[in-house]
Amino acid sequence: MNSAMSAGRKADGDRRRQRVVKAVNAAAQKGNHITVSGIARQAGVDRTFLYRHRDLLAMVHAAELEPAERDPASGASAVSRASLQADLANAQARTVRLSARIQQLEKRLSQELGEQTWRESGLGAPTDIEELQRTITRLEQRNVELTEDLEESQADLAAARETNRELTRTLNQRGDRNQDESARSTGG
Numbered sequence: 001m002n003s004a005m006s007a008g009r010k011a012d013g014d015r016r017r018q019r020v021v022k023a024v025n026a027a028a029q030k031g032n033h034i035t036v037s038g039i040a041r042q043a044g045v046d047r048t049f050l051y052r053h054r055d056l057l058a059m060v061h062a063a064e065l066e067p068a069e070r071d072p073a074s075g076a077s078a079v080s081r082a083s084l085q086a087d088l089a090n091a092q093a094r095t096v097r098l099s100a101r102i103q104q105l106e107k108r109l110s111q112e113l114g115e116q117t118w119r120e121s122g123l124g125a126p127t128d129i130e131e132l133q134r135t136i137t138r139l140e141q142r143n144v145e146l147t148e149d150l151e152e153s154q155a156d157l158a159a160a161r162e163t164n165r166e167l168t169r170t171l172n173q174r175g176d177r178n179q180d181e182s183a184r185s186t187g188g
Helices: 002-030 036-043 047-052 054-065 081-121 129-185
Strands: none
Touching: 002 036, 002 047, 002 054, 036 047, 036 054, 047 054
């Protein structure tokens, strides 16, 4: 009885294997999307049956990666899992590049808006710095000229004061002499 049960199990396993192989071939010919769950469902077996039989699982995974045949009715070919993964990786890389570019542009926009606000507020440097530099140079030159004029005027004033002191001294000395002479002549 044991051998009859073993033979029955073996025959059942063989039938399941054949159904899985047929399901994989049919799905590949139709260009259907192939997955372990879909093949198990189509073959009428449990997914664990595929995972217990590594050769069948490898066949399903190989069929997943194979490009599908062109559909003569539509002229389009089905997309393989590998091409979808490559497209996904490319899309992710592009997303990373675009995110970096967006951050760069946001930073630049922020700087430009900040500078514009700074200028419009009146707190920032005026836009015509060259004209301001020329004005500063003219004012510095005028300051030097005025300083020289002031020093010259101060020298003239000092000379005039000295002359005034000398005249005052001379007048005072004459006045003292005249008083002495008047006092001598009046007998005093």
